[in-house]
Amino acid sequence: MVICNTRMKNVLIIGSTGQIGSELTMKLRHLHPEGNIVAGYIPGFEPKGELLESGPSAVVNVVDAVQIAEAVGRYKIDTIYNLAALLSATAEKFPLKAWDIQMNGLINILEVAREHGCAVFTPSSIGSFGPSTPHKDTPQDTIQRPTSMYGVTKVATELLSDYYFHKYGVDTRSVRFPGLISYTTLPGGGTTDYAVEIYYAAVKGEEFVCPIAAGTLMDMMYMPDALKAAVDIMEADPSKLIHRNSFNIASMSFAPEDVFAAIKKIIPDAKMRYEVDPVRQAIADSWPDNMDDSCARAEWGWMPHYDLDSMSKDMIEHLRIKLGK
Numbered sequence: 009m010v011i012c013n014t015r016m017k018n019v020l021i022i023g024s025t026g027q028i029g030s031e032l033t034m035k036l037r038h039l040h041p042e043g044n045i046v047a048g049y050i051p052g053f054e055p056k057g058e059l060l061e062s063g064p065s066a067v068v069n070v071v072d073a074v075q076i077a078e079a080v081g082r083y084k085i086d087t088i089y090n091l092a093a094l095l096s097a098t099a100e101k102f103p104l105k106a107w108d109i110q111m112n113g114l115i116n117i118l119e120v121a122r123e124h125g126c127a128v129f130t131p132s133s134i135g136s137f138g139p140s141t142p143h144k145d146t147p148q149d150t151i152q153r154p155t156s157m158y159g160v161t162k163v164a165t166e167l168l169s170d171y172y173f174h175k176y177g178v179d180t181r182s183v184r185f186p187g188l189i190s191y192t193t194l195p196g197g198g199t200t201d202y203a204v205e206i207y208y209a210a211v212k213g214e215e216f217v218c219p220i221a222a223g224t225l226m227d228m229m230y231m232p233d234a235l236k237a238a239v240d241i242m243e244a245d246p247s248k249l250i251h252r253n254s255f256n257i258a259s260m261s262f263a264p265e266d267v268f269a270a271i272k273k274i275i276p277d278a279k280m281r282y283e284v285d286p287v288r289q290a291i292a293d294s295w296p297d298n299m300d301d302s303c304a305r306a307e308w309g310w311m312p313h314y315d316l317d318s319m320s321k322d323m324i325e326h327l328r329i330k331l332g333k
C-alpha cells in the first residue's frame with residue numbers, strides 16, 4: 009500500500025468561493041507561495057478580487073470527474089480539499105441534489121485521487137450524529153444514525169473515505185466541523201448559520217430574528233481555528249493517526265442566548281427575538297450539545313485558540329470595518 013506524501017504543495021480547492029473555501033484558498037497561498045493553489049469553482053460562483061488575482065483558478069464541478077482529472081493533471085495536484093456541499097437545511101429541501109454533490113462528487117474525487125496519488129480532505133460535521141448519539145461530550149467513536157440527508161451523506165463520506173484509505177491507500181483525512189463563524193463569506197443553508205447572522209444584525213443595528221430556540225446547544229468554531237484544523241490534519245504525521253475519517257474537533261458550545269449575551273457585552277443595545285424554524289430546530293435538536301475532541305488533541309495536536317468572548321470581539325471589529333459601521 010502506498011501512502012502519498014502529505015506535504016502539500018499543489019492543492020486543488022473544490023468549492024473555493026464558499027464560506028470555508030474562500031479563506032482556506034488564501035491561507036494555503038500564503039503558506040505555499042511556491043505551489044499551485046488552485047481555486048476550483050462552478051460557473052455562477054466565480055472567484056473575485058484577491059481570490060482571483062492571487063493564484064490559478066479552474067472550473068471544477070465536483071460531479072464532473074473529467075474536469076477534476078484535468079485540473080489535477082494540469083497543476084500536478086498532490087492534495088484535494090473537497091468543500092462542495094449543500095448544507096443541512098438546504099439538503100432537506102433538495103435531498104437528491106445533496107446526494108449527487110456529496111456522494112457522486114466524493115467518489116469522483118476519490119477515483120481521481122487514487123489514479124493520481126493525491127491526498128483528500130472532505131469535511132464531516134456535527135451533522136454526522138443523530139438523536140441516538142450521546143449529546144453530552146459526544147465521543148469520537150459512537151453511534152452515528154443521523155436523521156437528515158446532510159447527516160446521511162456525512163456518515164457515508166466518512167465511511168467511503170476510510171474505505172479508499174484501507175483498500176487503495178488514498179491518504180484521506182478529515183475533521184467533523186462544528187458550526188463555523190466567519191466575517192469574510194456568508195454560509196448558506198446551514199442550521200448553524202444563525203450564529204453568523206446574529207453578528208451581522210448586531211453590527212448593522214438591526215433586530216435579529218433567531219430561527220433556533222433558546223437553550224439549544226451546538227458546537228461552534230471561529231474560522232481561523234477551523235482553517236488551522238483543515239491544514240494541520242493534512243500535514244499531521246500519518247504514523248500518529250489512529251483515526252482518519254473523521255476527527256471530532258471542538259472549541260466552544262453555545263445556545264442562542266449565550267452568543268447574544270456575548271454580543272451585548274460589546275453592543276449593549278443589540279436586539280433579538282425568536283421565530284423558530286421547525287426544520288432547522290429538528291436538525292439542531294438531533295445534533296450533539298458538545299463533542300469530545302480528545303483524540304484530535306492526542307493524535308495530531310489539535311488546540312483551538314478562540315472562545316466565545318475572544319471570537320465575538322474579533323468578529324465585531326472586522327464586521328464594523330467590512331460594513332462601514
Ligand code: AKB
Nearest residue numbers: 095096133198199200
Ligand atoms: C450546517 O449547519 O449545516 C453546517 C454544519 C454544522 O455542518 N454549518
